[in-house]
Structure formats: structure tokens, C-alpha cells
Amino acid sequence: MKGDACMTAQLVNIGFGNSVVSRRVIAIISPNAAPIKRLRDEAREDRRLIDATQGRRTRSVIITDSNHVILSAIQSETIAQRFSPSCNLREEDLKEDQ
Numbered sequence: 001m002k003g004d005a006c007m008t009a010q011l012v013n014i015g016f017g018n019s020v021v022s023r024r025v026i027a028i029i030s031p032n033a034a035p036i037k038r039l040r041d042e043a044r045e046d047r048r049l050i051d052a053t054q055g056r057r058t059r060s061v062i063i064t065d066s067n068h069v070i071l072s073a074i075q076s077e078t079i080a081q082r083f084s085p086s087c088n089l090r091e092e093d094l095k096e097d098q
Contacts (some may be wrong), residue, residue: 012082015074018052020062022083027063028076036061043069 011019029036040061043049048068056073063069072079 012079014052014060014062014070014072014079016052016054018072020064020070024064024066025062025083026065028079028083029061029063030076031058031061031071039063040069040071043067 009021009023012022012025013019031037031040040049050068050070053071053073058071059074060072060076060079061069062072062079
């Protein structure tokens with residue numbers, strides 16, 4: 001099955017030597033929307049926030065199946081491409097609605 005090949009567990013680089021296990025990631029989203037900022041604040045209060053930005057600007061937010069919120073300084077599109085280079089993501093799937 002081709003779909004199963006794309007979901008094998010692997011470490012994905014999210015910047016500055018930090019990695020996540022691909023199978024544990026639920027979503028990779030842009031940090032600019034107000035609901036995402038609230039999600040980040042709630043995760044900080046609940047001690048579920050992992051800051052992997054190394055002091056740089058947050059460019060993507062990664063949500064895991066354990067409800068942890070991971071901040072990354074790498075663009076969401078770049079992380080998505082690192083996730084599944086063999087799954088042939090379409091460019092339209094990676095662009096934001098305008």
C-alpha cells in the first residue's frame with residue numbers, strides 16, 4: 001500500500017538540530033491566526049509547549065497526538081516537504097487560501 005509507505009515513523013528536522021517523530025504529528029500550521037495564539041498560550045500554561053525556535057521568530061506551529069504544541073522557526077511549507085518527499089504533495093495543498 002502506497003499510503004502506508006508515507007506513514008512510516010521517521011525523524012523530521014524542524015530546524016536547528018531539532019526533530020519530531022513523523023507519526024506523532026497531527027498538524028503543521030501557521031502561527032499568525034488568533035486561535036493559534038490562544039492555543040499556544042494555553043499550551044504554555046499547561047506546560048505542553050515546546051519551543052524549538054532557538055530564540056528566532058516562530059514561523060510554524062506543530063501539534064502532536066499527545067496534545068503538545070511545538071514552535072519552529074522553519075516555514076510550515078518547508079516542514080511539510082520534509083515530512084513526505086516521496087508522497088508527492090501538490091503545490092496547491094501547501095499554499096494558503098488567499
